[in-house]
């Protein structure tokens with residue numbers, strides 16, 4: 223009988239060697255492209271083309287929005303409070319980005335609830351202060367004459383709770399099994415990255431994924447990245463439901479603003495793993 227029809231797999235404790243894929247095409251378990259997520263394909267396409275249009279605008283139009291000051295509120299802050307500072311060009315910017323942000327927020331809360339269910343935390347655990355802040359970063363990578371010499375974004379873990387990324391051209395890689403693995407760009411899929419706060423709240427059960435972006439020599443790439451973060455005053459600590467005598471807390475409690483400021487101060491250190499500094503000694 224063919225091995226595919228036999229029932230050995232019911233007993234299998236480890237994956238048989240002949241089933242293991244080469245590392246570069248293994249799906250991995252930390253950065254999962256999510257499809258059937260409920261955000262309409264039209265809205266995803268419209269948002270992507272809007273941002274491409276934004277980057278294609280004449281330099282004079284873009285200059286009005288340019289700033290190196292990271293504290294400025296036009297860095298596409300996606301709440302009603304900031305809508306006045308959003309770009310007025312392209313003309314449909316506010317409408318499209320407003321709708322997109324609201325839909326992606328709903329999706330992220332659904333994913334967070336599924337994570338609660340999977341880990342045995344009460345539903346709605348993340349719904350309030352822990353996911354209060356939503357921000358949007360649009361990365362635009364022009365074609366690069368020699369991608370082997372350059373990184374679009376160097377390796378890092380995101381400091382927030384969870385990140386929802388849309389890409390239509392390959393470029394995202396995650397660090398897994400001591401090497402960089404490409405994350406396939408599936409049409410209309412979102413990539414969900416576990417970020418630092420989710421690692422700490424899950425008491426290390428979920429790991430924040432180190433990732434980077436590479437460039438390519440033929441086409442420009444735009445990525446739309448939604449960061450869901452706790453409010454700055456929020457205290458982050460392992461969820462009580464995940465802590466017991468057998469499973470003691472692995473992380474100290476920290477106010478998110480302290481974590482975030484430490485992260486920002488170390489952002490130029492490629493090996494900075496801020497999470498490590500909040501680990502409790504075993």
Ligand SMILES: O=C(O)CCC(=O)C(=O)O
Nearest residue numbers: 359361375394435445447
């Ligand atoms: O462009 C990408 O795929 C990655 C961007 C990223 O990691 C970030 O903005 O934090």
Ligand SMILES: [Fe+2]
Nearest residue numbers: 378379380433
């Ligand atoms: Fe990132």
